[in-house]
Amino acid sequence: MTAATAPTTRSELARPEALPGTLHLGLVRARLELRQYFRERDAVVFIFLYPVIMLAIFATVFGQDGARVGPDGGTVPFAQYFLPGMVATGVMLSSFQSLAITIAVERDEGGLKRLRGTPLPAAAYFLGKVGQVLVASALQLALLLAVAGLLFDVALPTAPDRWFTFAWVFLLGTAAGSVLGVAFSSVPRTGRSASAVVTPVVLVLQFVSGVFFMYDALPTWMQQIASVFPLKWMAQGMRSVFLPDTYLPMEVAGSWEHPMTALVLAVWAVVGLVLGVRTFRWTRRDAG
Template identity: 70%
Template sequence: MSRADVAGAERTRPALPGTVRLAGARVGYELRAYFRERDAVVFIFAYPVIMLAIFASVFGKDDATVGPGVPFTQYFLPGMIATGVMLSSFQNIATSIAVERDQGSLKRLRGTPLPSASYFLGKVGQVLVATLLQTGLLLAAAGLLFGVDLPTSAEAWLTFSWVFVLGIAAGTLAGVAFSSVPRTSRSATAVVVPIVLVLQFISGVFFVFNDLPSWMQAIASVFPLKWLAQGMRSVFLPAGAEAFEVSGSWQHGLTAVVLVVWSVASLLVAVRTFRWLRRDES
């Protein structure tokens, strides 16, 4: 074949779809792969509902309240939403990427024309869709089965939206950054899950945050889960409930700052440390 024929073939070869279009296709692929892991999906979707049911059964008797007009179930619902976001974003992403790397999927993917941005946007889209479904299920269960009062004002749902989106961003990017820590797919769960459990215990998910020791509060305040849970409490608890917070206010501005800082810092770390190959292939 002559050089002219080669040049002509190059000109007639169809152009690859754009990054955004490929990202949309990647979201579909990621969702199909995600829902094929039925045991993991059931755990991630059912865990917040089960924990809320436990709290409702143990603490919801005899009109027990955290404070005036704040039943225990109402108080712990925001924490369950926050921990659901963390499971669907940080834990899911950190574990799944570590597995894909160890099994060689990332290596094979790196050899295709798929832009890196499309791959990561696919992960973000998968987390967003899965978290929306999970949160919708939790809110439906809270309202229908446990009698939790859901917000009725547009302002409350607007606050819910930006806290929710920033929480997903922080959790997903932190998961991408942390995915390089596990050495193998078998160690991924053992490395990631204990971190998630510890943060749940110290971040006001399982206990009233104001009742925790001050040193636990200080440690939790460094991490996004505490702020995600606090932001969600501002949505689902009455206005007077902010007096139960350590600072005496919802601290919306600081919540946004912490979640944005975690998102940016995680992105910078991920850019510098993300690996497409296993350690023994680097």
């Protein structure tokens, strides 16, 4: 081999292929996350079907006599009254609770450490988690609305502006719940304790945020606590979608407060993102 031909020979050597883009890897990771999610039957039952089961229980126990919705004594079926809260809690379960528990378990079992040692970008991993949450939440809500409409005769909205409100409350709520779930996943010390740490937080928020009770009937101090957290605003935003405007006087502020709902959910999304970046760990605390 002569010096003149050496450069040509080197240029013909096979070059390693570049990795796909982060977005493409995120989509691939999302498909993998979805397969793993639906293989966990307990997760599907207790997270995916929980709002559906709770709506069925409330509608069956209280019947179709109706819940009070306005000063004039107008009523809507109990199933319709509880539907907004079930939609909001479904989003929270599929985003915050699901991610906080599963990421803690993956960290405890060493899955995150092994994943960190691969060429997969960290952003692709988180995109996969968000993609899994979006798809699971959408399927969950589609099933919930189908059950409400077909089995309990809930009159679903037909006005486009109501579905537009549904869309932005859903997206902002999912975003806030997802990043907060990632951030909170660092709180449990082990994967075994994750469910015990995360579930009580979700249950308390459900009870004080107007999911199981009429929000205006709760004590003032409880309303003030709930108004700090996103679930209250998700439930209120969803009430503006599924309840008639005759319910408006029963809201604490006397309005649906759409701008405040968007602001609070957006702020929590930013707070969760900042906390997640600062506190997320790929390994257990005792791993060094």
